[in-house]
Amino acid sequence: MALRLYNTLTRRKEDFVPIKDGEVGIYACGVTVYDTCHIGHARSAINFDVITRYLRYRGYRVNYVKNFTDVDDKIIARANREGVEFRKISERYIAEHDRDMGQLGVEPPDVTPRATEHIPGMIGLIDRLIGNGLAYAVPGGDVYFSVKNFRGYGKLSGRNLDEMMSGARIAPGEKKKDPLDFALWKASKEGEPWWDSPWGKGRPGWHIECSVMSTHFLGETFDIHGGGEDLIFPHHENEIAQSEGASGKPFAKYWLHNGFIKVNHEKMSKSLGNFITIRDILKIHHPEVVRFFVLQGHYRSPLDFSEEALNEARFAMNRLYEALKKIRDLVPAGTAPAVGEAPLPEKERELLARVRDLPERFREAMDDDFNTARALGYLFEVVRQVNALVTGGPEASPPALFVLGEAERVLRETGGVLGILTEDPNVYFEKDRIREAQKRGLQIDEIEALIGERLRARKEKDWKRADEIRDGLAAKGVVLKDSRTGTVWTVEKPVQG
């Protein structure tokens, strides 16, 4: 079975055929580092993280490049506002970005180039475009790309030049020959950072950096180019024009674009001011809960953010970890009896077959344009097998333990590709309790003291006192679960509930 992915360029799902057998080059547009990252950035990063993890899981050697735009108008504006050098701003937010993404469990890309490290490459590319008659310098030192001279402009975003003409306009002060043309190089104004160039002191336009960095690390033609869907036009369209205009070769083979996170049915964005930062969301949710929230929808679909949606993701993750905990309680790490395929009782044999089936079904879902939502559904089916095995009958039998060990293995294996189920379940729930208690201002010692008192009351069959304590805790959202091995607690009610 082939991996199929939706290519924005052709508007179809296509079989993925890498340029070099067994190898994949991916370039994803990163962030402009002028502010703290929000969960829209998190979505994009998590999606491409899972894509690269899955490609590796499938046996490809992946080279994943994600850039930082570390010089642009907004960074300069912020630096001026704070009265510092622009690098101070970019360094600060690169560090923040790396920390936020690290906490989300996003594996660092293989290469994370910065625009300012590739100025000579940009100058070289612009020079080449001028030589090819696709770019021109104007008095004053700006250089523009001549859109009309590049055949095929609009093929990614599905528009033609006439349509675009109607909306295009020349901003005051610009000297371009045609409203559609875009800046490759901007002459620097007073107080702006600059680099020497054949056209005078200036700085790069936005699009040129990605053409240079992607091809520098991945070659003139590479496999996958990605980013948020808002980048399709003009950014990616312009990248194609610059890159193909210079090399005369196809640029990226497959274009992948992720959908947006919305708040109240509106796009989450800086300009609307309706964004939630990664740091804030991680104060109230486990990183894997955030990942689950993102991955429960398809990467191309819009995703509505809400506190309820995050809470549902938390419940779902709890259910997954609950299953791992049950296994761990019965089968401490590495102690599953090695009964192998030996004549298992029918029930266990059946369950084993279904458990072992998970990686294949997971792969079938992920092969279909990285359908993580469907893949997660399959994980829950194994959870149900586990629960059934633990609940029904003499669960301590070696065959049952063996099946449980296998279930843990496949859950960890597939979860690992998604970047979830990476924790020890006890650690996960401990963190969950601490975080939830903190959110509500509850004292953990107090809760545990009350549970201790209730245990003594139960021993004396003082049900009235025991229930009183339990109800009192329940009123605060603390739910107790009694079992043979003791009483555990979780916080279940919503904050304002």
Next chain:
RNA sequence: GGCGGCAUAGCCAAGUGGCCAAGGCAGCGGUCUGCAAAACCGUUAUUCACCGGUUCGAAUCCGGUUGCCGCCUCCA
């Protein structure tokens, strides 16, 4: 105005031509439990916005209608 996308149960969300329409949350009945919670078993859309068409057969393809969203300006 131009281009594109989406509309599946109370909510979230898979499914894109043919076995009973995944999965999560919520609900209901039962088992378990001192009583609960959790878990398990059973149950909850004869139907996929609406109208027409193609087909032996459509949630899935085609046309239209309605509603929502995105891009066309910086934006993941």
